[in-house]
Amino acid sequence: MTQDDMKKAVAAAALEEIRGQIHADSVIGIGTGSTANHFIDQLAALKGKFRATVASSEASAERLRGHGIEVIDLNDVKELPFYIDGADEANLQLALVKGGGAALTREKIVAACAKEFICIADESKAVETLGKFPIPVEVIPMARNYVMRKLEKLGGRPVYREGVITDNGNIILDVHGLNITDPKAMEIEMNSIVGVVTNGIFACRSADLLLLASPTGVRRLS
Numbered sequence: 029m030t031q032d033d034m035k036k037a038v039a040a041a042a043l044e045e046i047r048g049q050i051h052a053d054s055v056i057g058i059g060t061g062s063t064a065n066h067f068i069d070q071l072a073a074l075k076g077k078f079r080a081t082v083a084s085s086e087a088s089a090e091r092l093r094g095h096g097i098e099v100i101d102l103n104d105v106k107e108l109p110f111y112i113d114g115a116d117e118a119n120l121q122l123a124l125v126k127g128g129g130a131a132l133t134r135e136k137i138v139a140a141c142a143k144e145f146i147c148i149a150d151e152s153k154a155v156e157t158l159g160k161f162p163i164p165v166e167v168i169p170m171a172r173n174y175v176m177r178k179l180e181k182l183g184g185r186p187v188y189r190e191g192v193i194t195d196n197g198n199i200i201l202d203v204h205g206l207n208i209t210d211p212k213a214m215e216i217e218m219n220s221i222v223g224v225v226t227n228g229i230f231a232c233r234s235a236d237l238l239l240l241a242s243p244t245g246v247r248r249l250s
C-alpha cells in the first residue's frame with residue numbers, strides 16, 4: 029500500500045464519519061493538501077446531500093468548484109458542523125503542525141469556526157513530539173527579518189520559503205530545530221511576535237478526531 033493509497037483510505041473514512049450526520053443545510057469546512065484533495069474528490073459523491081462548503085485555500089476552492097460543489101464565504105455561514113483537513117504532524121493529544129501547503133491561516137480560521145475538526149493523515153504524520161517538521165509561520169512581508177531574529181531567540185532556525193506568497197499576500201518562514209514539549213505555550217509565544225499572522229502549531233484548537241491510516245486500516249483517535 030502506497031502513502032497515496034493510505035491518504036485515499038483515510039479520506040474515505042472521513043466521508044463515512046460525516047455521511048450520517050450531514051443534512052441539506054450543512055456547510056462543510058474543507059482543508060488543503062493532497063489528503064484533503066482526496067477528500068474533496070470523494071465528497072463529490074455526496075453532492076446534493078449538503079448545502080455547500082467553505083474552503084481553506086483558493087486551490088481547494090477551485091478543486092471543489094471543479095466537481096460542481098458550491099463554495100461560499102465563511103462570513104455567510106452561521107454553523108460549520110465539520111472541518112476536514114490533513115496535517116504535517118500529529119501527536120497523541122491531537123495537537124498538529126500544519127501549513128506545509130502555506131494555507132495555515134485560513135485553515136486555522138475555518139478550524140476555529142467548526143464544531144468538529146476531523147484530521148485525516150497517514151501514519152507517517154504521527155509523532156511523539158511536534159517540531160521535526162519545520163513549523164510554518166505566516167509573516168507580513170516587511171516584518172520578515174525582525175520576526176526571524178525573534179524566532180531565533182526562541183531557539184529555532186527560521187528559513188524563508190522562497191517564491192511562496194500565501195493567499196493572504198504574506199510570506200512563510202519555516203522554523204527548524206524546535207523540540208516542542210509544550211505546543212500550546214509555543215503556539216501562543218510565536219503568535220505574540222509582532223508581524224506574525226499565524227503559526228502552524230494547532231494546539232490551542234487541536235483536532236477533535238484524528239483518523240490515521242496505516243496499511244492495516246484506519247485508526248480513530250479522539
Ligand code: 5RP
Nearest residue numbers: 061062063114127128129131
Ligand atoms: C496545508 C496543510 C496540509 O494539511 C498539510 O501540509 C498536509 O498535506 P498533505 O495532505 O499533502 O500531506 O497544512 O497548508
